[in-house]
Amino acid sequence: MSVDGAQWKAGFAALVGRPNAGKSTLTNALVGDKVAITSSKPQTTRHTIRGIVTRPGEREQLILVDTPGLHKPRTLLGERLNDLVRETLLEVDVIGFCLPADQKIGPGDGFIAADLIELQRAKKVPVVAIATKADAVDKERMAEHLIAIDRLGDWAAIVPCSAVRGDQVEDVLTVLAEHLPPSPAPLYPEDAVTDEPQERMIAELVREAALEGVRDELPHSIAVLVEEIVPREGRPDDSPMLDVRVHVFVERDSQKAIIIGRGGSRLREVGTTARRGIEKILGQRVFLDLHVKVAKDWQRDPKQMQRLGF
Incomplete structure (x- = not known):
């Protein structure tokens, strides 16, 4: 029991779905802070990102695990990302299956659904179907989408939401939290977000x-690999600065040229954009030193993948 004698509920929820289903955007909306990167490009997420949502009033703490999109792999990296998702699903208390409303349910969704239905039966892990991107469709299309989701499997619940507008995000949180186990206390500090x-x-x-x-x-x-984060020498105490040295790896020289851009223009844009978020994380001014390197065909090379953190 907690210090004041009241019981908490705390546990882990995995968000799964095919690439670009809105999992990372929903993770950030549920947490109320940016903990996962987002992009219109599919397969952006490469690690399991943990976002922490604590509701002291309800005595609930939900640890959201944003997973890479399940897909038909074409590289060793793709195979490892799929394996990572499946390993994660065996370790959580509830699963949120994200199905974007602006895309018709296809074979990829059916493939994932079959896996999740089997998991529900074998491991008794409840699966909540989440109709994401509700802001992108009208009411008629959403109704069709919800019917299609219902036909896809026997889900613990079906919840539509728009992470972009914040519509029914709280409902998603409430439904996921219903399936958390009792806990004597929160698993993480109440102010933690990741x-x-x-x-x-x-x-x-x-x-x-x-x-x-x-x-x-x-x-x-x-x-991307961070090489070092070191304090800038000789800075006054009231105006510190950190030197952050980062290597960006691509697979071919032609890709390196794209990232750098003409006269280094594109790399400067990347640095300016990234530095704002990095300064927020580190809490002080940052000099971001970016270098682009070629690691030929690293997605298919186990040794290079290990060096790059996969």
């Missing part, structure tokens, strides 16, 4: 900025 290491969050902010406006084939080739 348990992500600073280095990974910084790397993800750089990758998010680098993803904007690039060609369709390039996003999957981008990987």
